[in-house]
Amino acid sequence: MSSLPSFSLQDKVVVVTGAGRGIGRTIAWDAHKSGARIAVGSRTTAELESLADEIEQAGGQCFAHVLDVTDIASIHTFMAAVVKQYGRLDVLINNAGYNKQQKILDYDEQQYDLIVDSNLKSVFFCSQVVARQMMAQGDGGSIVNISSQAGVVGAPDRGPYSGAKGGVNNLTRTMAAEWAEHGIRVNAVAPTVTRTPMAEQAMKENPAFFDAVRTKNLLRLENVKFT
Numbered sequence: 379m380s381s382l383p384s385f386s387l388q389d390k391v392v393v394v395t396g397a398g399r400g401i402g403r404t405i406a407w408d409a410h411k412s413g414a415r416i417a418v419g420s421r422t423t424a425e426l427e428s429l430a431d432e433i434e435q436a437g438g439q440c441f442a443h444v445l446d447v448t449d450i451a452s453i454h455t456f457m458a459a460v461v462k463q464y465g466r467l468d469v470l471i472n473n474a475g476y477n478k479q480q481k482i483l484d485y486d487e488q489q490y491d492l493i494v495d496s497n498l499k500s501v502f503f504c505s506q507v508v509a510r511q512m513m514a515q516g517d518g519g520s521i522v523n524i525s526s527q528a529g530v531v532g533a534p535d536r537g538p539y540s541g542a543k544g545g546v547n548n549l550t551r552t553m554a555a556e557w558a559e560h561g562i563r564v565n566a567v568a569p570t571v572t573r574t575p576m577a578e579q580a581m582k583e584n585p586a587f588f589d590a591v592r593t594k595n596l597l598r599l600e601n602v603k604f605t
């Protein structure tokens with residue numbers, strides 16, 4: 379007999395930002411399969427609505443609402459809509475992110491701001507709103523930040539992105555330290571290159587990145603082809 383408790387999110391309300399595609403969409407599906415009620419947000423709703431339809435056809439609950447994680451007013455509107463829909467929330471997955479690869483010397487201020495706001499400011503303010511709600515509920519909660527290996531090691535052609543993800547790592551530690559007394563756990567996950575629209579776009583646009591992925595990935599990706 380296993381001494382490990384079985385993993386369940388039965389009836390928990392799980393919020394996933396940037397869930398229209400890629401890693402976020404898969405997280406939303408997995409949370410549904412673990413019994414959670416899902417709330418998803420992204421800048422455009424077409425992909426979210428197809429996800430919500432699919433989860434509901436599979437017998438689950440999925441609330442979709444527009445969200446721009448770089449805009450504090452949009453974050454407040456989204457989280458209020460989630461609480462109105464389900465009455466509470468239990469888990470926040472800070473997944474939304476954006477990158478455009480180029481050399482540090484070539485970024486302008488607008489590009490820098492968009493990347494850093496999408497990956498770091500987003501985590502700060504989504505977590506702030508959610509932590510206030512969890513504290514009001516009084517029974518703790520969990521926040522998971524999707525960081526990156528690029529926030530741990532140097533990442534050529536990804537200056538603002540690697541800086542922002544490194545910031546996410548330490549923001550995670552600080553949030554965990556501040557909010558532990560409220561029973562709110564804060565953790566980060568730092569994936570390496572994962573085949574999603576974000577990574578595919580970068581591999582198409584930047585041959586040096588594609589070569590690095592192909593040669594450094596232990597599974598060898600010599601046969602990767604793009605349509």
Ligand SMILES: NC(=O)c1ccc[n+]([C@@H]2O[C@H](COP(=O)([O-])OP(=O)(O)OC[C@H]3O[C@@H](n4cnc5c(N)ncnc54)[C@H](O)[C@@H]3O)[C@@H](O)[C@H]2O)c1
Binds near residue numbers: 420422445527575
């Ligand atoms: N794919 C990888 O190789 C990889 C590796 C490590 C970490 N990550 C991280 O994982 C997360 C998901 O990446 P992905 O590869 O699935 O990317 P993706 O581009 O395929 O999906 C990102 C999602 O975030 C949404 N999004 C972007 N900006 C937003 C905004 N301002 N407001 C709301 N939604 C927004 C997009 O619309 C999209 O649905 C990101 O934080 C990314 O940095 C990805």
Ligand SMILES: O=C(O)[C@H](O)[C@@H](O)[C@H](O)[C@H](O)CO
Binds near residue numbers: 569572576
């Ligand atoms: O490891 C990562 O966090 C990702 O793979 C990123 O590197 C993105 O794919 C890329 O930067 C998009 O432009």
